Amino acid sequence: AQSVAQPEDQVNVAEGNPLTVKCTYSVSGNPYLFWYVQYPNRGLQFLLKYITGDNLVKGSYGFEAEFNKSQTSFHLKKPSALVSDSALYFCAVISERSGGYNKLIFGAGTRLAVHP
Amino acid sequence: DGGITQSPKYLFRKEGQNVTLSCEQNLNHDAMYWYRQDPGQGLRLIYYSQIVNDFQKGDIAEGYSVSREKKESFPLTVTSAQKNPTAFYLCASSATGGAVDGYTFGSGTRLTVV
Numbered sequence: 001a002q003s004v005a006q007p008e009d010q011v012n013v014a015e016g017n018p019l020t021v022k023c024t025y026s027v028s029g030n031p032y033l034f035w036y037v038q039y040p041n042r043g044l045q046f047l048l049k050y051i052t053g054d055n056l057v058k059g060s061y062g063f064e065a066e067f068n069k070s071q072t073s074f075h076l077k078k079p080s081a082l083v084s085d086s087a088l089y090f091c092a093v094i095s096e097r098s099g100g101y102n103k104l105i106f107g108a109g110t111r112l113a114v115h116p
Numbered sequence: 117d118g119g120i121t122q123s124p125k126y127l128f129r130k131e132g133q134n135v136t137l138s139c140e141q142n143l144n145h146d147a148m149y150w151y152r153q154d155p156g157q158g159l160r161l162i163y164y165s166q167i168v169n170d171f172q173k174g175d176i177a178e179g180y181s182v183s184r185e186k187k188e189s190f191p192l193t194v195t196s197a198q199k200n201p202t203a204f205y206l207c208a209s210s211a212t213g214g215a216v217d218g219y220t221f222g223s224g225t226r227l228t229v230v
Contacts, residue, residue, distance in 0.1 A: 032216065
């Protein structure tokens with residue numbers, strides 16, 4: 001069965017410091033991986049995705065994520081956090097074997113709090 | 117601009133009432149989804165539809181109903197059978213398969229029982 005784990009309910013980081021939000025996954029076959037961000041009372045916004053190719057993926061707002069196949073991880077990173085990065089972050093996965101249709105599997109979400 | 121529109125943004129329901137949440141997309145996406153989000157929590161899938169006139173139950177379908185008469189529209193009705201409907205409701209859509217492009221989300225509807 002496909003699954004996504006975000007082991008931290010909350011991540012706290014000081015402004016200007018690097019941040020990491022962790023995500024591990026389990027799928028049959030190769031994964032397609034996504035990160036979304038949700039600000040209060042808003043829908044989810046797409047940040048970045050890994051489909052194939054370079055393991056380091058760059059996305060919106062200076063975020064990047066590294067795909068690690070051996071560790072089945074797709075951690076979200078940013079070199080220097082901003083207070084405005086404070087939000088709820090979701091990792092999601094789908095297997096390339098899904099074929100014509102399948103549903104994204106979402107993690108439980110990690111709340112990022114960046115302190116001035 | 118292409119996107120998903122959810123309305124209303126805020127909705128209040130009295131006990132025993134049915135209410136309908138609107139979701140419209142102009143992305144020409146085949147698949148549409150409804151999620152429920154409780155405060156500080158993740159997403160739980162209520163219903164999804166792959167094509168017009170077809171839909172499937174998700175993980176928490178009890179007390180909810182949907183229709184998919186048009187490709188652009190996927191309204192969600194919260195019935196009186198849903199005992200705890202206060203939550204944030206998110207609609208999403210994807211191109212066929214959803215595998216490569218992921219989902220596009222609406223801005224959500226916050227439903228409160230009064």
